Amino acid sequence: MHTIEAIGLTHHFSKEIPVLENIEMRVREGSIYGFLGPNGAGKTTTLRLMLGLLRKQGGEISIFGKPFEKHRTELLSNIGSLIESPTVYGHLTATENLTVWQKAYRCPKNRIPEALRLVGLHGTGIKKAHQFSLGMKQRLGIAAALLHQPSLLVLDEPTNGLDPGGIIEIREMLRNLNREEGVTILISSHLLPEIEKLATDVGIIHRGKMLFQGSLASLLLRQHQASRIAIETSDNAAALQLLAGNGLDPRIEAGCINLAAAEKPAIADINRKLVQHGLDVYRIATVEDDLETIFMNLTNQ
Amino acid sequence: MSTSFLHSFQSEWLKTRRSLAAWLVIIGGFFLPFIMLVGRTVYHEKTSAESTSPLFWENLAGQCWQFMALFLLPMGVILATSLITQIEFRNNAWKQVHTTPQHFYTLFWSKLMVIMVMVVQFFILFNIGIYLAGAVPALLLGTVDYPSQPFPFMYMLKTSGRFMLDILPVVGLQYLISLQFKNFFVPLGVGIAMLMLSLVMVEWKYGYIVPYTYSPYNFFELRGSAMSGSKDVNIHWLALSYFAFFTVLSFVLYISKKEKG
Known part of the structure; x- marks a missing residue:
């Protein structure tokens, strides 16, 4: 079964230049799907369309087998996301930031310390988020995405701003979530080595067109050939x-x-x-x- | 009230904690009463004479409302509404808000409700401030008596209720603009321009068509010198109508936005 299925996804910001052209994307349940492409290839636009942040112009998107538009709130309750830079309310502490999302997702309050511990932010206390480093903000964004224990994680360049140690930690955490809790992960990046170390499946997009989609093994076979x-x-x-x-x-x-x-x-x-x-x-x-x-x-x- | 709305409201309310808008409400609510308190303490001989007046509280409230109604209240509402709504733009948060399992209409109304609650909070603080400005000099200075007139709760409630109604169009239009424009200076600029326009138009006989004039009109009515622009119309109904119009328009524009973060 596919957790995400996008068929014929097309999008224009202006009439002349299409940002996405007939994108077909299938993310297998339980997979870590690495969505690769250079900057400006259309990765973020695809993810924003999938989460309903952009109004769809052409094509179909279904998540967990249901059309996204008709079941938006139901589906979003099971999706955690981090799109581009993390959302951080600078005047609030890390706990307060997560409380904002805990109320919105209506998940148990005890998830807040758990999520903070998971990303290594449990010791930030009364420090306001505007005082956080870029890496800490990124971790807080990831914590917000994990807070309600979603079955699907959509992460757009989640390791931006993290130091090498942080990258490894986040990678291990995502791998564990995938293996132990069966969370399907769609992760976009322009960094191939990052995807190579984590993904089971890969999609390569360039100039709004999907150039390759398949398992990492099939890409490696292509490499061998x-x-x-x-x-x-x-x-x-x-x-x-x-x-x-x-x-x-x-x-x-x-x-x-x-x-x-x-x-x-x-x-x-x-x-x-x-x-x-x-x-x-x-x-x-x-x-x-x-x-x-x-x-x-x-x-x- | 559905639980999803309640949760959404709690989430939105939390965002105002320690925010500039929250401080603005507290400082704005106590600002004029504090000045009155200082004035009444410094000029305590005059204060002592006023304390025996049978209309002591009405006079004190009138003095406070004079500056509040003409400038500070509309300006405060312009700033607070814009600041609260702009929290999402400022923190790059719309994309995250719109990927939570909340209906767009729940988000729209809960955010508006937060603004309304903050406006009510402002009125409550302002009235407490007026009371303190009247009562504290008697506690601080032995030479000043406590006002002989009992605190007129109903009068204060009615007056605040009317100003609350009359300020609603400002809330409506500022909310609409703040939801549409990322740049904070757009709602602020429009708000200040409308406020200036209202102060110029208030003397015109058709001044009631400007939705920001109702607070000054109400003040002049309160003082017993209604302006020509508000004589033949019910400004409170007009204020409500403008608010309803701006809110519905704002909702339609918000729902139909192509990019939601």
């Missing part, structure tokens, strides 16, 4: 000619001959042929594109 062999010899030009004459498609890149990935026997055969023709082979290596390169390739298409 895009791998190649790099060969360095005593005479790369002669080696190039030889390999081309044997039905391969070699290219010289950065002082190496690059070939499409091949099975082990085929690599041994290439080596044998090079040596038999009097060429010294200095290096044969399998080169895999990292996810970043795949991401760049996808977004540069």
